[in-house]
Amino acid sequence: MCSTYLVTVVLSEAQGKNVHARKEIKVAVEDVNDNAPQFEKTYYQVEIEENNKPGISLVQVSASDADSQLNGKVSYRLINNNLAIFNIDEVTGVVYVLGSLDREQQGEYSLTVLARDNGLYPLEAFSSVSIKVLDQNDNQPAFSTPNFIFFISEGLPHLAQVGKIGIMDADEGNNGKVVDVQVIDKHVPFAMDFSQLALRCTGDVDREKREHYELRLLAIDGGTPQRSSTASVTVFVEDINDNQPQVILPSSNLSCLTISPNTRAGSIITKIYAVDHDSGMNSDITYQIIAREPINPSPFQIDPHSGTITLVQQLMGKEYSMHHLLIKVSDGGKPAPLQATVWVNVLVNEMSKQCHLTTVPSHSPLVSEPLLPPKPYNQTGSCTEVSWLLLLCGLGCYECCMRCLGGVPYTSVVATLLCFSGIALFCGCGHQALTETERLIETYFARNLQDYITLAYLIEYFQYVIYGLASFFFLYCIALLAEGFYTTSVAKQTFGEFRSTVCGRCLSTTFIVITYFLAVIWLLVFAFSALPVYFFYNMASTCRTIDFLSETPSSINQLCMDARQFGLLPWNTVPGKACGMTLSNVCKTREFFLTYDLYIAAFAGAGITLLALIHCPLHLAKWQILLRDKRFRVKGEKRDVLFSRILKRHHGGIASPYADKPSDA
Incomplete structure (x- = not known):
């Protein structure tokens, strides 16, 4: 379209005869902003590999405007760019990325480009840009845990599953495909079943030879x-009861022992x-006499746990002979214990000559023999004695418990609980409140990362301080x-009078001074924690005012929180503040609400901790004063006793009208 026109005006008679004058008129058409910018494409699609260099250009968008001069000059900007990762050149329309992209964090981005002319009443157009982040093999395969622990039973069959191995790769395609998992160690009876991602047993496992195995797995991706x-x-090998007990002593069934007939009842004869090479209950050995020769009641008995054979009654003349005892040695395995037997041969003879055996009794074990008590006793009297013993023990424990409960430092326990709960509340809520504050600032008060980067660093430092x-x-x-x-009476029974010594007093005084300084420092922390509560309280009050004045929009836009x-x-x-209904929507x-409540809870936790810090030195100082008064009182009593003894030694008793000796009278 032309913006300038030439018009020729001719003055003549009718029929075009006798032209008297001719004039050219130049007509200029003034432009108005009646055309909006138009993009060459309404949709742009871009692909870029992750881990790119910051500042690289992605695509150039282009829009034209049919108007002229300022009305046709187009500028570009990105809208709803909350992540602040991308930017656009306002003049050229080149879209570029500010930082390095990571596909594992976000694989696709969608941008909206605004094209606006510079007319008095600007017109706009929109276009979409889709950015797909291509994967690189920048992530190694990750096991579900760096240390797997499995428990298996010894004697596990070959190719039996030991345990499942969890593994994944955050990349995609071949980069994220795990192509092989193998056992690095060669001399272990285990191998990987890659199809099932399971560790399997490929050899014999015996706990008695090796209790556990340490091995390493290697995973490789296809990138x-x-x-x-x-x-x-x-891999820990759990025991099964596959080993029966082995008798060390006596070393043979033909071993023989000679004892004197005068051996006293209760004496240990042998052991x-x-x-048992198993472990746990499978190696818990018990002993029992299952047969004897002669069959008459035996004067010997065996302790079922230690294997000690003792003489339970005085030997009689008829018992001066050879005694054969068949001992059953059993373990505690389940479901059925394993056992071994051994003959113990005892010769009762007045002459301590060495005995010799060539054979053992030929009969098989008989029924178990009941164990004989060392001596008979009155069961009724025993029950009475046991009852009195239980009663006395109960009374003694009651007095001991009441004495301990009476000396528990309840004040210190309360101070400790207050300190624990206060610090937990302050640190836990304060840490989360700082994180939520950064999120609020980023979303509603600052659009550019550089504007609140200092605040983000400060919040991070404060969170580290909270950890400390x-x-x-x-x-x-x-x-x-x-x-x-x-510093209470409970410790006196354990530590004696150490708490009254110079060292003990210095220790308590040092602790009081340290706690006092902590209370002063924490008072500043308590005051500092009130600042965010004050900020959010003002913000909430402003929002309530806006909601109350919502019928007059012209006035509420002047209510802001900067x-x-x-x-x-x-x-x-920019913007740095929220006003009017925007601020109301934020509230x-x-x-x-979550951030406000967390700051209130952190403020309360700081107050509880301050209360504990003030309460503690007052309590300790009170005990110090009591100990000092008691120490001075004891010294005064000792001084008075010593002074009275000196007076009695030289001049008789105090205030006595009589002397110690008649000659003095």
Whole structure:
């Protein structure tokens, strides 16, 4: 379309005869902004590999405007760019990325480009840009845990499953496909079943030879270049009852022992030594006499746990002979215990000559023999004695418990609980409140990452400080409780009079001074924790005012909450504040209420901790004063006793009208 026209005006008579004059008129058409910008494409699709260099250009969008001059000059901008990862050149329309992209965090991005002319009443057009992040093999295979622990029973069949191995790769395609998992160690009876991702047994496992195995797994992905990772596996071999007890002593069934007829009842005759190579209950050995020769009631009995054979009654003349005892040695395995037997041969003879055996009794074991008690006793009297013994023990435990409960430092226990709960509330809620604050600032008060980067660093530093406070006060509360027990009557029975010595007093005084300084420092923390509560209280009050004045929109837009005036953001931050209904909508979000409540809880936790820190030194100082008064009183009593003894030695009793000797009278 032309913007300038030439018009020729001719003055003539009718029929075009006798032209008297001719004039050219130049007509200029003035442009108005009646055409909106138009994009060459309404949709752009771009692909870029992850781990790109920051600042690389992605695509150039182009829009034209049929108007002229400023009305046809187009500028570009991105809208709803909350992540602040991408930017666009306002003049050229080149879209570029500000940082390095990671497909594992986000694989696709969708941008909206706004094209606007510079007319008095600007017109706009929109276009979409879709960015797909292509994968690179930048993640190695990851095991579900770096240390796998499995328990198997010895004698596990070949190819039986030991345990499942969890593994994944965050990449996609061949880059995220695990192509091989293998056992690195060669001399272990285990191998990987890659199809099932299971570790299987490929050899014999015997707990008596090896109780556990340590091996490493290697996982490889299918990317280019290939990446790999390792994990450790510990396999514990659990015992089964596959070993019967072995008798060490006596070493043979033909072994013989000679004892004197004058051996006293209750004497130890001999002892059975046996071992079991299993573990746990499978190696718990018990002993029992299952047969004897002669068959008459035997004067010997065996302790079922130690294997000690004792003489339970005085030997009679008829018992001066050879005694054969068949001992059964059993383990505690389930469901059926394993056992071994051994003959113990005892010769009762007045002459301590060495006995010799060539054979053992030929009969098989008989029924078990009941164990004989060392001596008879009156069961009725025993029951009475046991009853009195239980009663006395119960009374003694009651007095002991009441004495301990009476001396428990309840004040220190309360202070410790207050300190624990206060610090837990302050650190836990404060840490989460800082995280939510950063999220609120990022979403509603600052659009550019550079505007709140300093605040983000400060919040991160404060969170590290919270970690340190939690660790320090955990140890301090333990010391607080220990000091409370130390300065009460409970500790006196254990530590004697140490708490009244110079060392003990210095220790308690040092703890009081340290706690006093902690209370002063924590008072500043308590005051500092009130600042965010004050900020959110003002914000909530402003929102209530806006809701009350919602019928007059012209006035509510003047009610704002500016984060810059509290020092949270720099003064050049855009927008830096929220006004009117925008601020009201912020106050109605879940993030606002959660952050407000967390700051209140952290403020309460700081107050509880301050109360504990003030309460503790007062309690300890009270005990110090009581101990000092008692120490002075004891010294005064000792001084008075010594003075009275000196007076009695030289001048008789105090205030006595009589002398000690008649000559003095």
